[in-house]
Amino acid sequence: MHLNPAHSFNEIYTAFYRKSFLYVKSYVHDDMAAEDIVSDSLIKLWERMKQEALDPVAPFLFTILKNRTIDYLKHQTITRDIHNALQKTLARELDHRTSLLESSDPNEIFSTEIRQIVETTLQSLPEKTREIFMMSRFGNQSNKEIAKYFGISVKGVDYHISLSIKELRGALKDYLPLIGFLPFLT
Numbered sequence: 001m002h003l004n005p006a007h008s009f010n011e012i013y014t015a016f017y018r019k020s021f022l023y024v025k026s027y028v029h030d031d032m033a034a035e036d037i038v039s040d041s042l043i044k045l046w047e048r049m050k051q052e053a054l055d056p057v058a059p060f061l062f063t064i065l066k067n068r069t070i071d072y073l074k075h076q077t078i079t080r081d082i083h084n085a086l087q088k089t090l091a092r093e094l095d096h097r098t099s100l101l102e103s104s105d106p107n108e109i110f111s112t113e114i115r116q117i118v119e120t121t122l123q124s125l126p127e128k129t130r131e132i133f134m135m136s137r138f139g140n141q142s143n144k145e146i147a148k149y150f151g152i153s154v155k156g157v158d159y160h161i162s163l164s165i166k167e168l169r170g171a172l173k174d175y176l177p178l179i180g181f182l183p184f185l186t
Helices: 009-028 031-051 057-103 106-124 127-137 143-150 154-171
Strands: none
Touching: 009 031, 009 057, 031 057, 106 127, 106 154, 127 143, 127 154, 143 154
16 A cells, blocks of 8 residues: 555554554464554654655555564563563572471570570579479479478469469560470460
8 A cells, every 4th residue: 555644644544553453463462562563663654654755655564563573572582581580589589498497496496595585584583483383394393292392382382383484474475476385384
């Protein structure tokens, strides 16, 4: 088709849009991308036609469409490659974090810190309360045996142990979700 520069953009659009769209879409497989490429190419053709007479128009338009489609496909390839590289990097990092987490032992990580908190908390307790707790939880003595040793009631022993547990739970509150429950806190 031969058009003279006086033709409007609408005439150019009407004459070439459908064939151009189908041509570009056959390569890009994306309606929106094809529409953008065709619209930009038709605008470029029209601007060129205002500057010089193009005869015939179709080969010039074909060249514009071809180059813009190639640019788009190259961009898509680069984008895909970057995406794949990022995915591989993220997958490696995720594998690394997973293996670190799987190999970590919370008891080992926090044992020194927790042990220090337990010792400090127990030292802050009144001496009798601390001794009763230690005898109960670490000395494996019954409440009855402890009550007899201190000359107090079993309920008095329960009180001292409850007080110790309350203080330890308060001091270890940030660690309990990470390490589960400690047997001496029950």
